Amino acid sequence: MTDATVNDTGDELILDKGEPPMWGFTVPVVAVFGGFFGFLAGNTNDAGLMGFILGLIYGGALGFILNSFVPNRTAGRWVVIGLTAVLGFVLGKWGGAAAGAIVGAVMSWVAYWIGRGHYRDGVPIYATAGQTLWHNTYLFICGFIFFFLIAPILTIIPLSFNAENFFTFTPEMLSLSPEGYSLKHYQDFFTNSDWQSAMWNSLKIAPMATILAVGFGTLAAIGLSQPHVPFRRAIMAILISPMIVPLIISAAGMYFFYSRVNLQGTYLGVVLAHAALGIPFVIITVTATLVGFDRSLTRASANLGADPVTTFLRIQMPLILPGVISGGLFAFITSFDEVVVVLFVGSAQQKTLPWQMFIGLREQISPTILAVATILVVISIALLTTVELLRRRSERMRGLAPS
Template identity: 65%
Template sequence: MDTKLPPYATFGQRIWFYGFRVICGLIFFFLIAPIIIIIPLSFNAEDFFTFTPGMLAFERDAYSLHHYQDFFGEDGYPWSGLLIGLGIGAVLTVILKVWKGNLNLFPILIGAIFGLVIGKLTGLEGEEWMTPLRNSLMIAPVATLLSVGFGTLAAIGLSQTHVPFKGAIMAILISPMIVPLIISAAGMYFFYSRIGLQGTYWGVVLAHAALGIPFVIITVTATLVGFDRSLTRAAANLGANPVTTFFRIQMPLILPGVISGGLFAFITSFDEVVVVIFVGSAGQQTLPWQMFTGLREQISPVILAAATILVAISIVLLATVEMLRRRSERLRGIAPH
């Protein structure tokens, strides 16, 4: 299809041109609207799930933050955490300045975010939403580390020229993504009960790591496909040993793939609910689990506040992955623009 309508287009062509765009617009609307619409609904002052007349008239009183207050609760020490995080970040910045010479404010930002989150999530006593959030944040990073560690190694192995049984190995490694979650959950529930992992933190972590591995394999092998082997040969030619070559040449090039694979693994674990319901016990209740219970039993508008926050998190993650993908394509010289 041409992007612009030529001046000689007939009436029928005009109808088709605009009609098609309207249809596509409606489909985009269908894709996005449900996600966007929960954002204003989460500021509803009342416990309703629809726009109240007050909201439609944009009255100040019809909007409120009280679902967010319910979501965050009152426990925890966010501000002390923020201060400590800022402090550590500042110290790191100074050290980096002295060591490397350039001023980098990144550690302060990271320190502030981490300090705030960790501070908020310490000293919780049975908070309805914060405890699940803490559990999620305790499970997902560890599962991610496991899948990224094992997955990157294996992806490097798989991208070698001569790999025996490559097809079969690949099929096994990708299978956690293909097998329906309910079947994985059932199998893990039976098997982990036998070996005493059912209902434990490590049971959930191992299960989530297994589910995240296909994503790491796929993204890292994708970056390795375009990898130019003459770079490593050049490094070897200039006298670098294989370990130096790996860390100085190969690693920086595949890092974007590793990070986006890690983000996929993180979001897989962070969003996962079926397996954790079966493999976990009440002590491992995660945020999606809490939302699932909330939706199934009595649906409370706090869920919309939680959903809005998750949407914000996914926007950040999506932006990061997109940025990394473009950076990786640029580095490897295959960028389309």
């Protein structure tokens, strides 16, 4: 938005978008938000209309008071969160307090967001009211989709602390009483030899499969990106096939075939099968990085007297490394999360984490699965952060400023 200020005829532009009128906009809009929450809260007590009216008053008051008398945003928000939580506690114990705190957080944010005109941050200065509304609706929709994406993960994290052996939010959990929660499923994961050996098996199988997939895959991707490759399409189709053949067909096929060559039920068999499944990811990510590869760099390197191996190690490798690593991570996750093929190709000695989870779902439902998943989510976040950092590093290396 700052580029608007460059304009010479600036006197015609309103550079400071300013704050919207208090009584004509801020108070009514915040009141409507308040009314919405009030309606929901009222409805739980069969008094939807009453709740709506109280919510309107609550929202309107919030919009007015915060924007008129509380310039310190942080302080204002904490006070509102605290007060609404107390209100919630009075109405519905600890569960109500938690709901109240959430409503307070949302409403105080809304009050400042509307009152200070931040809702226009994302649109150009000349946008009409309709465009602004559309823009914010759009952001709301996106927020909803992001919520859809992580809702299952948000569900499993609290359930993994369930004190009971079922996938159910018990009344104790909903009222946030400590008896409803326990760490026993985590304890089970760390002390149960089945889960531990499954984890070690996964940790033994996935890296080997990844190394195989990355090693073969990177070489082949480099080969495929050469200018003259005969039968390129056909070769590509074969290499990508593990991703497109329905898993159940792959699993059954490998099962019969590996049995015949005595690979079924061996560590090597599972590693080979998982490597095959991971290869398409490596091929796709590495060829993608090679598409943008500037060939003059290798020529320059050769011109300066480097032999092909040196050129590869010093010039190509650092540049395609992010693709290799991200492909490797995909291959790793493929192996780490794969249950259909290992169920067929593996035997007891290769029981992996997903296999153990599958047994856990089928024979004795146990939230230990959810505890494992929660741990894995934490690890995934760590891995994804690593990838992001690597990506930024690679952008720097390519001389692009990280945007």
